[in-house]
Structures are given as structure tokens and as C-alpha cells.
Amino acid sequence: MSGALAVVARRIYTSFEPLKTVQAITIHGGRVIYAGSRDRAVKIAAELGGDVLEFRDEVVIPGLVDAHTHLESLGLALNSLDLRGTSSIEELKALVRAELARKTGWVFGRGWDQEKFREKRFPTRWDVDEVSKERPVLLVRVCGHMALLNTAAARELAIEEIAPRGVIRDESGAFTGLVVEEGVEVAMRRFWSGVDSETLEKYLLDSVEHAVSYGITTLGLAGASTRVATSLAKLSAEERLPAKVSIYLTLEAFKATAELGLRAPASFGRARLVGVKLFADGSLGARTAYLSEPYEDAADTRGIKLLGREEIAMLSSLARRLGYQVAIHAIGDAALDEVIEGLRGVGGRSRVEHLSVVRDDQLAKLGELGVVGVVQPHFIITDWWVLRRVGARRASWVYRFKDLGKFIQIALSTDSPVEPIDPWENIYAAVSRGEAEGIELARYSESQKLSVPEALHYYTYGSAYALGLENEVGRLEPGYSADFTVLDRNPLEVGVEELRKTKVLGVFVDGERVYPREVL
Numbered sequence: 001m002s003g004a005l006a007v008v009a010r011r012i013y014t015s016f017e018p019l020k021t022v023q024a025i026t027i028h029g030g031r032v033i034y035a036g037s038r039d040r041a042v043k044i045a046a047e048l049g050g051d052v053l054e055f056r057d058e059v060v061i062p063g064l065v066d067a068h069t070h071l072e073s074l075g076l077a078l079n080s081l082d083l084r085g086t087s088s089i090e091e092l093k094a095l096v097r098a099e100l101a102r103k104t105g106w107v108f109g110r111g112w113d114q115e116k117f118r119e120k121r122f123p124t125r126w127d128v129d130e131v132s133k134e135r136p137v138l139l140v141r142v143c144g145h146m147a148l149l150n151t152a153a154a155r156e157l158a159i160e161e162i163a164p165r166g167v168i169r170d171e172s173g174a175f176t177g178l179v180v181e182e183g184v185e186v187a188m189r190r191f192w193s194g195v196d197s198e199t200l201e202k203y204l205l206d207s208v209e210h211a212v213s214y215g216i217t218t219l220g221l222a223g224a225s226t227r228v229a230t231s232l233a234k235l236s237a238e239e240r241l242p243a244k245v246s247i248y249l250t251l252e253a254f255k256a257t258a259e260l261g262l263r264a265p266a267s268f269g270r271a272r273l274v275g276v277k278l279f280a281d282g283s284l285g286a287r288t289a290y291l292s293e294p295y296e297d298a299a300d301t302r303g304i305k306l307l308g309r310e311e312i313a314m315l316s317s318l319a320r321r322l323g324y325q326v327a328i329h330a331i332g333d334a335a336l337d338e339v340i341e342g343l344r345g346v347g348g349r350s351r352v353e354h355l356s357v358v359r360d361d362q363l364a365k366l367g368e369l370g371v372v373g374v375v376q377p378h379f380i381i382t383d384w385w386v387l388r389r390v391g392a393r394r395a396s397w398v399y400r401f402k403d404l405g406k407f408i409q410i411a412l413s414t415d416s417p418v419e420p421i422d423p424w425e426n427i428y429a430a431v432s433r434g435e436a437e438g439i440e441l442a443r444y445s446e447s448q449k450l451s452v453p454e455a456l457h458y459y460t461y462g463s464a465y466a467l468g469l470e471n472e473v474g475r476l477e478p479g480y481s482a483d484f485t486v487l488d489r490n491p492l493e494v495g496v497e498e499l500r501k502t503k504v505l506g507v508f509v510d511g512e513r514v515y516p517r518e519v520l
Contacts, residue, residue: 004050006041012060014476016457027482030510063217063483065463068413075203077417081109088118110140125177143283215485215504218244223277236271242514248275275325281335289332296391312342327351367407377430378419395444411466482511
């Protein structure tokens, strides 16, 4: 957008830390050029031949930034079988049966959680075979670190031969249909190879438009294949992306670009290539997160270490030399030990994703490294069973956002589609810690609740900082991009329960209305 525009509202928040409000802002060339009084903003716009856009009862905030999402997976989930809330294996089978009747070809679903099943066990391929013997079925657990294949899918993907370390067998040695970590990665890679380019682009656009409808104007894509990164660059070149996307490649894609000497950051309009995503461990739900002590509910395992400190140091140093920012997934505290030691001496602004279990002694070490912590508050509600995994003694180590914020810059994100992309549910979780839902962890972590201004600061400036965009987005001050969201209420003036009822009335990126498309 090149023309001038004065935006007037009941209240405009230009930042949340420090907390600043103005009556109006003036936009020119897609950027904020003035933030202050209504009269002055309107006068500047008039002098530049611009217009006035007035929101009499609404509140304007900086566009929200979700620094950790999986856009192609979100798009696939939006167009596939939703298994969230499934309460039994029988219900899971009924949903698959109905999907088989609606569609041809593969059945894909995501969102099941065995902790919610009445049967109190994991589903198996034999369960799904009862409703689908011939057509392949692939059902990803809510965390994304475990999946279930029926016999037809396992056969078509040749999963036992290609990823033997990623398959789970029963006591007799038979493959159960469950795969973890490498098994999920291989299964999904082969699944995506059968998705044509036009469908992939649709999934990507669906996911970005879905995010924008919740007031999100900038997204971080954590772990993109070369194909996904290329598709986003194409959509951006065609001016079809309604939001900004910062891309972090998978390790495989990064190695390919490193061999070619491609440096980062590289900008493609609203899409930019900025980093590489690494995995130090798995998830608590699948018991593959790497803990320093055994799981409370599975004393024979501490989880899985996917990358050690030497590999992290080598890969991070290579990324640093080529200008790529490193984002490392670390959920368990033992995985975090590997990350801390691996990042020593690397320099730059590295990201640590999730930080679900953090010991007291690790806080200062994180601060010394100057990393950014990208966390997901909604895990508190989804992982209502977390104390089963770690026990009461380690409860104070779990999702300790307030403590982390004292040592490092943190950013709020959703890891969508692992969690809903809805930032208002996420902020609610950060502020309430699931107290009203009776989440057991809330009793142990009252001190870790965030205030609403803190949560919004981490969702704007904090997440922009994680992406290296803190001087571009996340605030509505002169010089910043005119990315803003119009709300039906003031989130700083409502009760905790009402936070999740917040409605987004309009979203602007670079001063251009991207949601809704029609005039408000």
C-alpha cells in the first residue's frame, strides 16, 4: 500500500512493554509514520492526500506473531479428519469409517490422544483394519511425534523396511502399526510425495488465511522441506500470501541448500528464508522427550535423544557461517542439557523450541547463551496428564514461562496444528494455566501465570524478536510495518474467561486489509 491512511480507534496499543496507547496512527508506504493524537494523525494523512479509517468502539493492537507453526500440516489438517476430542478407539474407528464413505483414496487424520481413550491403551493397526483392510489409513497423534498406520498403509509405505528404528512392536515382536519420530518422518515424507503441487499450494494458503482470521500477521514455519519453501516463495511472488512467513528448513533441506552455498536470510516478498529446524528429542505424549530421570509412569525409559551436543555444535556452527538461524526442539531437560552445551561458543541468536521441562540450574545457563525461548502455553491444557509423566517432584520444572522470562526473551506460539492456531485460547492458557479446567499442574504453578500485557508482549515483540524482526513488526511505532489487528473488545479490560471470546474484526498487513476482504 502506498497511499496515506489515518487509523483512529477507541484505543490503539502501539506496544505492550512498555505499555503505550495512542488515539491514532498514520500509515504511508505500508509503514507507520506517526502515532499520537487523532487530530495530528488525520492532518498528516490529509496533507499526503490520504483517507481516514475510524473504529469508534473497537481496539487496535499490533498484528500478532506466531513464531512456530507447521503450515503445510495445518493446511492438511484443515482439509482432513479431525480427531481432537476423540474419547475412545471405537469412536476413532467410527470416524474413519465415515471418512471412508466420504472420500476415495487415502484417509488421513490428526489429533488423537490415547490419554483420552476409555480403553486406556494405544490404538493399533488391527483396530483400524477392522474398518479398512484395503484402503490405507494414516492417523497422526496430536503431538505429531507418533502416528498410526493400518496394515494397508504400512504395506504401501514399506515402513518396516525403510524405518525399522521408528516402528513399535508388541511383546511377540509384531508391528503394532504405531510409529514414532523417524517412523513418522518417513511416513509423512512418503505421504507428501503423493500430494500434487496445486494441492500443496492450496493447503499452504488455507493455513495462512486461517491464521490471519485470528489476527496473526506474521508466521514462523518450523521445519519446511525444499518443496514447501519453494511453494511459499512462488505464492509470495504471485502476491497471494496474506501474511508474512519466515521459513526454517528441515535438516535435510538445509543440508541441500548448504551444499549449494545458499545463504540466509533470503527474502521473497512476504516469504523469507531465515533458518533451520533441528530436533534434540521427541514429545512427552509419546514418551520420546529426553528426560534426565526416568518417566514417572514408565520407569524403563528416559525418552529418546535425537541429537547430541557434538552434532548440535557442528550443525549450528555451519548454519551460523551461512547466516541461518538455528531453532532447536528441546522438550525434555536432558535434551536441553545437550542443546545448552552444543550451543556454547556458537554465537548468534539461536532459538530453543518448547522448553517444556527446565530445571532450576538450566535457567541461568540459558540466559548466558542469550537464546530465545519459543513456548506454547496451550500445552498446559492439552497435556493435562503431564504430571503422570514427570511426577509431583518435577512439577515446578514444567511450562515455567514466568521464570524463563526473567532470564531470556520468550515468544508465545502454538506449534499448530499440534495446538489450535487461535491466539486467544493460547493467551487464556498462559494467563489461567488451566485452573478453571481443573488442570492438576495449575496447583503447582500458580506463580507461573502471565499477565495479559505480558502474554501480548510475548505474542508481538517477543515473537518478532524470535524471528529477528523486532525492528520491523510487533509494534505500531513510527518506522514499523503497518501490521495491525482490530478487536471487538479490549483484552486488557476483560476477565480471564472472556479472553477466549475475543473476536477479530479486521486484519491489516503493510497497511493493506487482508481480513475480511470486504470493507468493514
